[in-house]
Amino acid sequence: MILTQYVSTRGKADKCSASQAILTGLANDGGLYVPEIFPKIDNLTHLLSLSYQDLAINILKLFLTDYSSDELKSCVYKAYDEKFDSQIIAPLEKRGEYYFLELFHGPTLAFKDMALSFLPRILKLAAKKHDINKKIVILTATSGDTGKAALEGFAHIEGVEIFVFFPSEGVSSIQKLQMQTQAGENTHVIAVNGNFDDTQTGVKKIFLENHLENVYLSSANSINIGRLLPQIVYYFSAYAQMVHRFGLKEGDRINFTVPTGNFGNILAGYYAREMGLPIKTLLCASNDNRVLYDFFTKGDYDKNREFIVTTSPSMDILVSSNLERLLYHIGGSEITAELMDQLSKKGKYSFLTEKPGFAANCATQDESNEGIRRMYNDNGYILDPHTAVAYVSYRKYRTETNDFTPNIILSTANPFKFPESVCKAISQQNFSKVNFQDAFGALEILKKLSLSPAPSQIMNLKTKKVRHSIVCMPDEMGELLFKILALDALK
Numbered sequence: 070m071i072l073t074q075y076v077s078t079r080g081k082a083d084k085c086s087a088s089q090a091i092l093t094g095l096a097n098d099g100g101l102y103v104p105e106i107f108p109k110i111d112n113l114t115h116l117l118s119l120s121y122q123d124l125a126i127n128i129l130k131l132f133l134t135d136y137s138s139d140e141l142k143s144c145v146y147k148a149y150d151e152k153f154d155s156q157i158i159a160p161l162e163k164r165g166e167y168y169f170l171e172l173f174h175g176p177t178l179a180f181k182d183m184a185l186s187f188l189p190r191i192l193k194l195a196a197k198k199h200d201i202n203k204k205i206v207i208l209t210a211t212s213g214d215t216g217k218a219a220l221e222g223f224a225h226i227e228g229v230e231i232f233v234f235f236p237s238e239g240v241s242s243i244q245k246l247q248m249q250t251q252a253g254e255n256t257h258v259i260a261v262n263g264n265f266d267d268t269q270t271g272v273k274k275i276f277l278e279n280h281l282e283n284v285y286l287s288s289a290n291s292i293n294i295g296r297l298l299p300q301i302v303y304y305f306s307a308y309a310q311m312v313h314r315f316g317l318k319e320g321d322r323i324n325f326t327v328p329t330g331n332f333g334n335i336l337a338g339y340y341a342r343e344m345g346l347p348i349k350t351l352l353c354a355s356n357d358n359r360v361l362y363d364f365f366t367k368g369d370y371d372k373n374r375e376f377i378v379t380t381s382p383s384m385d386i387l388v389s390s391n392l393e394r395l396l397y398h399i400g401g402s403e404i405t406a407e408l409m410d411q412l413s414k415k416g417k418y419s420f421l422t423e424k425p426g427f428a429a430n431c432a433t434q435d436e437s438n439e440g441i442r443r444m445y446n447d448n449g450y451i452l453d454p455h456t457a458v459a460y461v462s463y464r465k466y467r468t469e470t471n472d473f474t475p476n477i478i479l480s481t482a483n484p485f486k487f488p489e490s491v492c493k494a495i496s497q498q499n500f501s502k503v504n505f506q507d508a509f510g511a512l513e514i515l516k517k518l519s520l521s522p523a524p525s526q527i528m529n530l531k532t533k534k535v536r537h538s539i540v541c542m543p544d545e546m547g548e549l550l551f552k553i554l555a556l557d558a559l560k
Contacts, residue, residue, distance in 0.1 A: 073134045075102040075294060078393050079409065080402025086135040088195035091188075091295035094288035095276045100406070102294045103394050104132060107343040114319060117309040121158040122149050124309070125187075125302045131344075132298050133191065140194055148187040148299075152176045159183065159303045161310040161477065164450040167460065168315070169480040170307045173453075177221050177247065178483035178524055179214035180334065184291075184299040189222040191295055192287060193229070203285040206554065207231040208276065210269040210290060212330065213240040213382045214482060216258070217247040219289035224253030231289070232257045232550055234268045237540060240382050242508040243486045243527060250533035257553060258537035261546065264376050265330075266388045271546040278547065284554060291333030292390050300337035305346055307477050317475060322349035324476040326466070328459040329353060330386035332361065334479065336394055342426060343398075349474050354462035355431040356384045364392070364420070365429035370408075371417035379434050380490035381454040383481070388412075396420060428470075432461035440464075441494035451491060451519050453484040485523050488512045 075090040076082070079100030085093070090102035108131035110116060116127060125145045126138075133141060149158050155174040162169050175182025196205055205228060209219045216233040223231040233248060237260035240248075248258045261268045269290075276286055291297055304325065311317040325348060327335035335351055342348040355362040357377040364370045372387040379385055396405045399422055411418040432440065440461040441452050452460060459478045467473065484491045488511035495518055509531055512523050522528075541549050 071134070073108060073132050074105045076105050076402070077101070078103055078397035078402060079406040081406075087133045087294075088135050088191075088198050091192055091293060092195040092199060092201065092285075092287055094286070094293045095273065099277060099409070100402075101292055101390070101393055103397055107340065108132065110345045113345065116305055117312055117319065119309075121302070121306055122146055124305055125149065125299065128302050128305060128344075129298060135198070136191065136194065144187060144190040144194070147190060152186060153182075157306075157310070159306055161307055161314065163315065164444065164448040167463075168311070168475070168477045169450075169456065170303065170477050171480050172303060173480065173483040175218070176526065177214065177217040178486055178526055179218060180479070180481040181214045181218035182221075183303055184296045185215070185218040185222040185289060187299045188289060188293070188295045189226060189229075193226065196228075196285070201285050203283055205229045205285050205287060207287055207289050208272050208550075209233045209288065210265065210272040211235045211240070211248075212265040212385060213244040214486075215290060217244065217251070220248060220251040220253070220256050220258070223289065224251065224256050226255065230255045230257065230554070232259065232553075234259050234261050234272060234546060236260075236264050236268050237262055239265055239378065239385060241487050241490070243488065243530065244382070246508075246530045246533075246535075249535045249537045250530060251536065256537075258539075259546070259549065260540040261543055262540060263543045265386050266372070266376070267543040268546075269388060269390065271543045275547045275550060281551065281554070290390070291331055297333055297337055297340070297391070300334060301341045301344070304338050304341035304348070308346055311475065311477070320347060322347045322474060324348070324350045324352060324472070324474045326352040326354055326459045326463040326476055326478045328356075328381070328384060328455040328462075328479065328481055329361065330355075330358070330384035330389060332389040332391035332395070334481070336391045339395065339398075339426070348426070350428050350472065351426060352463060352466055352476075353427060353429040354459040355429065356381045356437065356458045357431075357433055358385055358387060359431045360387050361389055361392070362429045362431040365424060365427055368421040369417065369419050370412070372412070373416040379437075379454070380487065381437065381458050383455055384458065395424070399424065428466060430462035430466045430469075432458045432465075436461045438494035441491060445495050445518070451484045451495070451515075452480070453482040453487050454490050454494075455482055456480040457494075483524060484519075485512065485515060485527050488515045491515060492518065
């Protein structure tokens with residue numbers, strides 16, 4: 070097998086193996102690691118016949134070429150096991166005329182489980198391969214779901230500490246409680262008085278300014294290529310289900326509509342298409358923070374705008390880190406480095422080059438609420454706010470383009486993670502400013518609306534102890550992290 074090597078999007082870091090890229094997270098020139106070439110699938114029919122686990126092994130082995138087959142098999146089967154409440158792992162559901170790929174059947178009820186059940190295992194193996202004897206510190210900025218999924222994946226792993234930073238007012242009450250009640254002596258959760266972009270910038274700054282000799286920093290964010298690669302698998306799984314369950318002819322093209330803020334989820338679809346999966350269009354769905362919509366429709370990327378807090382917090386982002394990877398794949402490292410420099414200095418850039426196979430649309434907060442209400446009234450199916458953005462965006466796209474290619478909407482979170490906003494959208498009831506008691510009151514209403522019990526992972530939060538309550542300013546993140554690590558070293 071040909072060794073897949075990884076290069077930086079900014080072109081000034083040395084090539085490296087998959088395990089080195091995963092271990093490092095961010096390249097030393099500030100860029101993100103990408104595969105030097107895309108491996109191609111040679112037998113789609115065979116792949117479409119496999120279980121999710123075997124499908125994952127067959128796809129990931131093309132990218133993770135310095136891991137043995139036994140290592141990959143062990144990691145995959147431990148990642149995608151009974152933690153998921155569906156044997157299919159990511160089931161495709163049809164409601165009315167719409168297809169939804171449910172990516173929320175993992176332990177934290179969000180699509181981040183699809184990658185973060187796998188990443189801790191291959192990262193730990195990477196450290197062993199490269200004789201890293203230092204303490205590994207995982208840094209993560211989250212707009213909601215990544216934090217809990219990363220904490221769940223790395224908790225209790227010996228030799229690893231994980232720090233999760235989240236915007237104090239930028240996540241739902243359930244998301245916040247999921248993180249703040251996380252067990253594990255190696256887990257640290259810190260609220261930041263700022264938005265997600267402030268939080269993400271702070272994490273990147275820690276990476277670039279780290280001078281601790283006894284610590285090895287890595288990331289669980291999608292800036293880590295080890296987070297992105299496992300997400301490719303569910304695009305193939307969705308296509309397989311369309312063929313075997315819903316009558317799609319193998320080889321026919323399909324569209325995917327993806328709600329995204331940081332661009333990692335949809336970029337995995339681009340990687341799947343580059344490998345040979347018959348995808349016609351990847352529709353990028355944005356909420357009121359339409360920075361990606363403007364990029365794809367106008368060619369202008371500009372973060373100098375009002376930051377809007379919505380009920381879809383994982384999309385409340387103005388700096389989409391993974392878009393840098395797409396810029397590289399289309400324009401090369403020199404152009405990417407120049408554009409990232411402009412973004413850093415001016416907060417904006419223009420990239421008018423064609424982006425083949427992509428489309429974009431958006432949904433306002435009111436439109437998203439109406440989308441939740443419409444899907445519930447028409448089909449008795451409850452969408453979380455992020456999936457609602459994608460549903461509305463797809464309906465608008467189809468009306469505007471008359472593109473009736475079979476389409477799959479990626480459903481990224483269980484609606485029970487957002488009980489207040491979902492109940493308000495469906496029943497038009499007004500809920501007061503969020504607190505945990507209100508959230509659990511809304512859960513009771515949502516149970517009645519859905520005619521199903523709330524997931525135990527959510528209801529158990531009511532009796533869990535809050536273990537993490539530190540709050541800091543964005544410019545205090547690095548100092549606080551180093552202080553905590555120093556105190557831990559004295560224990």
